[in-house]
Amino acid sequence: MIDIKLLREHTDFVRVAIDKKKFKTDIDAVLELDVARRAKITDAEKARAAQKATNIEMANLDKGSPEFQIKIKQMKAIAEKAKELEASAKDADEAFQEAFLSIPNLPDRSVPEGKGEEDNVVVSTWGDADANFPHTLPHFEIPWFESRVDFARGVKATGAGFPFYVGEMSRFVRALINFFLEEARQNGYQEVLPPILVNGQSATATGQLPDKEGQMYVDENEGLYLIPTAEVPVTNFYRDEVIEANEMPIYRCAYTPCFRREAGSWGAHVRGLNRLHQFDKVELVKWTDAESSMKELDNLRMDVESTLQKLNLPYRVLCMCTGDIGFPHAKQYDLEVFAAGQKRWLEVSSCSNFTDFQARRAGIRYRGLDGKLVTAHTLNGSGLAVPRVLASILENNLQKDGRVKVPECLQHWMNQEFIGEPS
């Protein structure tokens, strides 16, 4: 949620900011609901005050007296009125809350304006994507690929997009996870191993609900959702809590599998490891005060970049434009690695500052220097998503003999220098 006071007092500012995002929101309808709700709350509270006053009078009367009997009659009417007005106020408040929840976060001033993907700005590149990769292939065309990432068996067990990683490839995935977690630890992030199912409240707090309902797998019996990212449970760690200001900023990291229905997004260009329904990811999460979140976003991005550099994968950093950043985001960088075989950039990390948007929904606050409670800021970034990093390594490190060279920083975890078999 954005700050309701900002919406009331600087409506046009909010309107302009939201128009820059692609989300359609009827701000005027929300404001009308707000006015209606406040009027009804005031009415209900007046009625309640009258009831309380009468109740105190009655408490001081002799229960058997005629005055008491008269008061009972009066009270009956007052109480009934109060009850009605309270129900009405509650309805109005719920209607407002529902509408208010659909207002996206405002983009930060520094976010470039744009309509969509094509307007994202490349802010930096690292490594040489134009270098010659003489033996490269798209990873799904490497002869031994299907025997080590078995999609056909996955279809039997579950369905499309749920492959088995077999043998050394399974170990390679595990090596990547270990490497990512260790990188995060060295950058000061405390590891947590969170639940991978969350309740609706958690999903609402981080903004998956109601905006992206259809993207999650649901357990309707229990009202639980399979997480699309560790961001959801980890951010909710501090839900409805007050964080001590001197503990911030807090850095956490978590490895989890992630589940995404990807409804309607399948096509010829999402072959192999490019897009899966289940994939492994290490996520980085930060809680900061309201002043330092933009600086912390840059630090977060640099932490992820340093990991990519150790893997020696060419990558570029995109600053997402106003039309392409997500519903709860104020600012977002996407990191894309170059996959030489497909000659494509693959998104492997998204680093975002949600400012106070998630924290307000989640009730995460801290006590400011003046002793007042302040809504915290939350940030997160992938550090990193395994399958696309894997795809890029396979394509960029493919040797003349058909094997793939394991990046040096992973050899320690793999205990072997090459994977695959000579062709």
Add this chain to the structure above:
RNA sequence: GGAGAGAUGGCAGAGUGGCCGAAUGCGGUUGUCUUGAAAACAACUGAGCCGAAAGGUUCCGGGGGUUCGAAUCCCUCUCUCUCCGCCA
């Protein structure tokens, strides 16, 4: 899965129908005293919503009900604990 017990402020813990946002203790903050600290003493010390403010109002796990009136009685859900069963 079965049986029972419970859920009150940062924590502990009173309160079984009206004057209870809630005793008391601990903790915390500030002040007095002290060279400083401790101790002692005193005051203050939850959050949400409405309001420019004064102030009002809500919140005793969630929801519903009974009643003129509910922290208190009833129903229900959730969670915690104990015992039994099952189990990685």
